[in-house]
Amino acid sequence: MTVADGEIDLVTLGQRIRHARRTKGMTLGALAAAVDRAPSLLSQIENGKREPRLALIQSLASVLDVQVTELIKQEAPSYRAGLEIALVRAQRSPLYASLGLPAVNVSSKLPTEALEALVGLHDELERRAIEQAATPEEARRANAELRQRMRDRDNYFTELETVAAGLSAAIGHTSGPLTERALNDLTAHLGFTLHRTADLPRATRSITDLRNRRIYLPPPSHISHDPRTIVLQALGHFALEHQEPVNYADFLRQRVEANYFAAALLMPESAAVDFLQRAKTAKALAIEDLRDMFAVTYETAAHRFTNLATHHLGIPVHFMRVGEDGIIYKAYENDDVTFPTDVTGAIEGQIVCRYWAARAVFNAADRYASHYQYTDMGRGTYWCTTHVERTVDGDFAIDVGVPYAHVKWFQGRETTNRATSACPDPSCCRRPPADLAGRWADHAWPSARVHSHLLAALPPGTFPGVDDTDVYAFLDRHAQAANGTTGPSPQIAP
Numbered sequence: 001m002t003v004a005d006g007e008i009d010l011v012t013l014g015q016r017i018r019h020a021r022r023t024k025g026m027t028l029g030a031l032a033a034a035v036d037r038a039p040s041l042l043s044q045i046e047n048g049k050r051e052p053r054l055a056l057i058q059s060l061a062s063v064l065d066v067q068v069t070e071l072i073k074q075e076a077p078s079y080r081a082g083l084e085i086a087l088v089r090a091q092r093s094p095l096y097a098s099l100g101l102p103a104v105n106v107s108s109k110l111p112t113e114a115l116e117a118l119v120g121l122h123d124e125l126e127r128r129a130i131e132q133a134a135t136p137e138e139a140r141r142a143n144a145e146l147r148q149r150m151r152d153r154d155n156y157f158t159e160l161e162t163v164a165a166g167l168s169a170a171i172g173h174t175s176g177p178l179t180e181r182a183l184n185d186l187t188a189h190l191g192f193t194l195h196r197t198a199d200l201p202r203a204t205r206s207i208t209d210l211r212n213r214r215i216y217l218p219p220p221s222h223i224s225h226d227p228r229t230i231v232l233q234a235l236g237h238f239a240l241e242h243q244e245p246v247n248y249a250d251f252l253r254q255r256v257e258a259n260y261f262a263a264a265l266l267m268p269e270s271a272a273v274d275f276l277q278r279a280k281t282a283k284a285l286a287i288e289d290l291r292d293m294f295a296v297t298y299e300t301a302a303h304r305f306t307n308l309a310t311h312h313l314g315i316p317v318h319f320m321r322v323g324e325d326g327i328i329y330k331a332y333e334n335d336d337v338t339f340p341t342d343v344t345g346a347i348e349g350q351i352v353c354r355y356w357a358a359r360a361v362f363n364a365a366d367r368y369a370s371h372y373q374y375t376d377m378g379r380g381t382y383w384c385t386t387h388v389e390r391t392v393d394g395d396f397a398i399d400v401g402v403p404y405a406h407v408k409w410f411q412g413r414e415t416t417n418r419a420t421s422a423c424p425d426p427s428c429c430r431r432p433p434a435d436l437a438g439r440w441a442d443h444a445w446p447s448a449r450v451h452s453h454l455l456a457a458l459p460p461g462t463f464p465g466v467d468d469t470d471v472y473a474f475l476d477r478h479a480q481a482a483n484g485t486t487g488p489s490p491q492i493a494p
């Protein structure tokens, strides 16, 4: 056995040697002389800074009248020693080093209560750091909890509607598309100005200078999101009085609320509900019509529809955003449809049944045409309206579905597309057909694209993945330009 196995903690070993020495009533010098080593070496060993060879441990044990096994036990020899070990370890951690603070000398002069306080602070520091650096598992759990809260409230948030309705009224936006003029009025109403610039840090969609009440946006682009949405999301955080997120769940909740706020401004509740109720009466509900009425993207219209459908129209719904690879990027429901889930209850990242509309649409003759489909599932029949949107990251199916009993209110109910899904029964679509498998099962070796973001902890930081230095440097540059002081030339378009 050597200590180098890594199985023995040097700090604990040093503490046990010191404890045995003091119990025996020996000084460091006397023990060093007895084992024929320099006192400085022994001191380093007792402080856990040097690793003794087994022969030396045996000599020490024999001089100190204890068993070797007694010295190498992985328990602190006393309560006090346990605290000392904990403090030494904590002060050596990268987390403590990142604070740039001095290390406290762990000596017998340090009062036990000071030691207790320091160890307690280190434990709390570590706990908070772990809480902030959400692991994928924690992120999935936070997401699952958020979906459950949305379900409990039928995807409808009264307090957000109230704030949005108040602002819509303040700028006189009561129906139709939100114009650029109305957006500027809203921005001014909330005390901000808008500035477009090409040098936003990559990890950000917008940056707000709270001191000068300026919102920096990327230049208009035909491939990016609806530029109004970016502005509305940025304004949403202030209109909803969000504080800096305390953890990942909080960050996620704020994002969902800012998105909701943006959609509620683009499609004000009273106008949208009036439009939808008339369509329902005419048995002609269609996400496409809602989209065109307010000139928004299909996905925004689909989200807004799910906010309002249950609360105002009495129609339970489900929503999905699915990639061409069949992976669910976003999904929520209050109509009891059974989404695939992992053991933590997370839906995002799972693969949807290949017979569901959100995947079948990719095999349609014209995938960009509206796709309607009835799907018989174990627990009933659902009808879905699905639309494929092109994005810079590829094609995504946006799917809104309702239980069979509610299809009578929708356009597209006459479709003859029908499918049957037995998922999660693996015989449905998870196992390849027997003849295909017979030909290829032993002769195929795909190289999988690894989604590295699924393996790593989420990027750290109050706003995950955003580098504070980049943001502060950006604000510095632009604030100097805005205040007319010298600095890099501004890249601000009106």
Ligand SMILES: [Zn+2]
Residues within 6 Å of the ligand: 352, 353, 354, 355, 421, 422, 423, 428, 429, 430
């Ligand atoms: Zn299936």
